[in-house]
Amino acid sequence: MQRVSKAKSERLVNLLIMMLSARGYVTKHQIRSTIEGYRHQSDGAFERMFERDKEELRAAGVPIATGSNEPDLDIEAGYRIERSDFELPPVAFTPEELAVLGAAASVWQDSVAAQQTVDALETLRAAGADPDPERLMTLRPRIPAEPGFDAAREALLARREVRFDYRGQPRQVQPWRLSQRRGRWYLLGFDLQRSAPRNFKLSRVTSDVAAVGPTHAYEVPPADELAGLVRFDGDRDGAFAVVALRDQMGGDVRRMAQPATWDHPLPEGFTAWRLESPRPEILAADICELGPDAICLAPQELRDMVIRQLQGIADRWEA
Amino acid sequence: MKSSEQLTRLLKLVPYLQQHQGISVGEVAQHFGVAPRQVVSDIEVLQFCGLPEGFHGDLFEVDIDEVRDAGHIFFRNADVLARPMRMRLEEATSLLVALEVVVETSGGSEAALSALAKLRDVLGGVDPAVSVAVAAGAPEHRQVLQAAIDARRVVEMTYLGSGRRSASRPEVEPMRLRVVDGFAYVDAWTPARSDWRSYRLDRIEALHITDATFTPREGLPENATSWFDDVAQRLELELTPDADWVAEYYPVTHRHAGADHIWVTFPVASPQWAVSLLLRLGDSVTGVSDGNVAQAAAGEARAALAHYADPPD
Known part of the structure; x- marks a missing residue:
């Protein structure tokens, strides 16, 4: 078993080198008479072996072109590998850059992308660069994956449609882009039932993500167009509030706030701020969470909403 | 070992070994994440590879006995494969995204930005199709x-x-x-x-x-995934179904759904955090495991209401 596999690896490497080093296209006939592993095969066995080997090289990413040195003449087609399509272009990194590349090695978590990154760094290593994972131990970003992420990404890269259940509803989507925010993955794609772009939060996908149909089934719009279509939970600033916050207090809310002017007197030690959020309910929750350190000033409907919520809490939980 | 795995590795080994003449089998094994025995086996394949015709001098030159006995690899006459193959799309995009996150985290340090620029250049306009937003401050x-x-x-x-x-x-x-x-x-x-x-x-x-x-201290936790890890206190809330999103939004240790209510258990970093959560969730909370937290929330709500005794204008 081991010997068969070794013979095959040897044959594949030699086939690749022959197509890469030839001046023009090499014909099947030339290949058969040159490569040791093919020479003693019967016609049928050679045909099958050669087809499988070509497929295996292509699957490994080897760009095999088909054509003829004399396209005007009706002669047997041949094969070649264009060196510029095959080889990684020259690249050199400084030691500092190699430390950064080394830090990239451990970024992906729980995804096939982790192994793919390691494979990519091996290619750089083979190109003479030596990414150093030890040097920049002080920089450790991590990207966790989620169920469905790997399948969606594989389909996206291959331009295949995917099927999945979203909150229990079946969907068929052309994946356009995967984005992560706050540790959650979102898939932007063209929803085929609704004939419109839609955003899907992967944590709400209730089935496997299954690729369907052929590869290269659709085109993805240009990146600048996509940027305007990606939506996360909590996007779209549809509501605003003017709030008074106790100075030095307010945490995350104050960080998101813009200074505001307020013409009426405020309690001692309070300053006016403007807040924006997708929905008024979120603003009310943000303000209530701050208890006596925040006062909702405007708009009046939001102010009433805050008062109702505070009143409800006081009534329900007062001993 | 699938032959495709070996093929991919062989195509990396040939340029790698040419640039690291005399490297030890063990070091190659470590760099490529395989057993030393596999490296020897790879070399055994490569000794029969090279330029076509198969005449002496056309094949790659490597002394397999020296590899087996001394554990060192000298690899020559392989100019035809002096450079590795281009990365596959999924490899290139995985590395690009990882590197973009490193760049972002480093605050766009010069080395990180130039490494990314060089990589993009060598990959030739690959769209990673994946983006990661990092809230990393200034x-x-x-x-x-x-x-x-x-x-x-x-x-x-x-x-x-x-x-x-x-x-x-x-x-x-x-x-x-x-x-x-x-x-x-x-x-x-x-x-x-x-x-x-x-x-x-x-x-x-x-x-x-x-x-x-300062002198760096020992004992920095290797994989402290969050500061919630060492939190001992727990708070269980009974919630109306419309508040199911909290289990997605906050770290929770347990979630259980019934017909009319859901029960969610949170790790609690401080009593104040628990009170803030109750104030935030308002009517959606129908039960609290800790009476003190509930009363404190009521007190804060009452104090906040005092601000609204007079109209704002």
Whole structure:
């Protein structure tokens, strides 16, 4: 078993080198008479072996072109590998850059992308660069994956449609882009039932993500167009509030706030701020969470909403 | 071992070995994540590979006995495969995204940006199709922190915690920058607390490096995924179904759904955090496991209502 596999690896490497080093296209006939592993095969066995080997090289990413040195003449087609399509272009990194590349090695978590990154760094290593994972131990970003992420990404890269259940509803989507925010993955794609772009939060996908149909089934719009279509939970600033916050207090809310002017007197030690959020309910929750350190000033409907919520809490939980 | 795996590795080994003449079998094995026996087996294949015709001098030159006996590899006459194959799309995009996150976390340091630019150049306009947003605060803060980590200098920061806490001014010994769930943190020894703490970078208001240096301490937790790990206290809330989103939004240790209600258990970092959660969730909370937390929330709500005794204008 081991010997068969070794013979095959040897044959594949030699086939690749022959197509890469030839001046023009090499014909099947030339290949058969040159490569040791093919020479003693019967016609049928050679045909099958050669087809499988070509497929295996292509699957490994080897760009095999088909054509003829004399396209005007009706002669047997041949094969070649264009060196510029095959080889990684020259690249050199400084030691500092190699430390950064080394830090990239451990970024992906729980995804096939982790192994793919390691494979990519091996290619750089083979190109003479030596990414150093030890040097920049002080920089450790991590990207966790989620169920469905790997399948969606594989389909996206291959331009295949995917099927999945979203909150229990079946969907068929052309994946356009995967984005992560706050540790959650979102898939932007063209929803085929609704004939419109839609955003899907992967944590709400209730089935496997299954690729369907052929590869290269659709085109993805240009990146600048996509940027305007990606939506996360909590996007779209549809509501605003003017709030008074106790100075030095307010945490995350104050960080998101813009200074505001307020013409009426405020309690001692309070300053006016403007807040924006997708929905008024979120603003009310943000303000209530701050208890006596925040006062909702405007708009009046939001102010009433805050008062109702505070009143409800006081009534329900007062001993 | 699938033959495709071996093929991919062989195509990397040939250029690699040409640039590392005399390298040991063990070192190659380590760099390519395989057993030393596999490296020897790979060389056994490669000794019969090379330029076509198969005449002496056309094949790659490697002394397989020296590899087996002395464990060193000298690999020659392989100019035809002097460079590795281009990366596959999924490899190139995985590395690009990882590197973009490193760049973002480093605050766009010069080395990180130039490494990314060179990689993009060599990959030739690949669209990664994946983007990761990191809430990492001001880029200059990250650069200052990285400089302080490298120089082992104590930093003083103005830190605005979440929720109800007012700004604090801790002096810390920074050790590591890290990203968890889309937020960047600095892990630091905090002498005032005699403990490791993680500070979220977007909550740092101001930062400066002091003259004091420090000796890095042992025991920085390797995979502290969040500061909730060491929290012992738990709070269980009974919620109406419309508040099911909280289990997605906050770290929870347990969630159980019934017909009319759901029950969610949270790790509680401080009593104040629990009170803030109750104030935030309002009517959606129908039961609280800790009566003191409920009463404190009622007290805060009443104090807040006092602000609304008069109309705003």
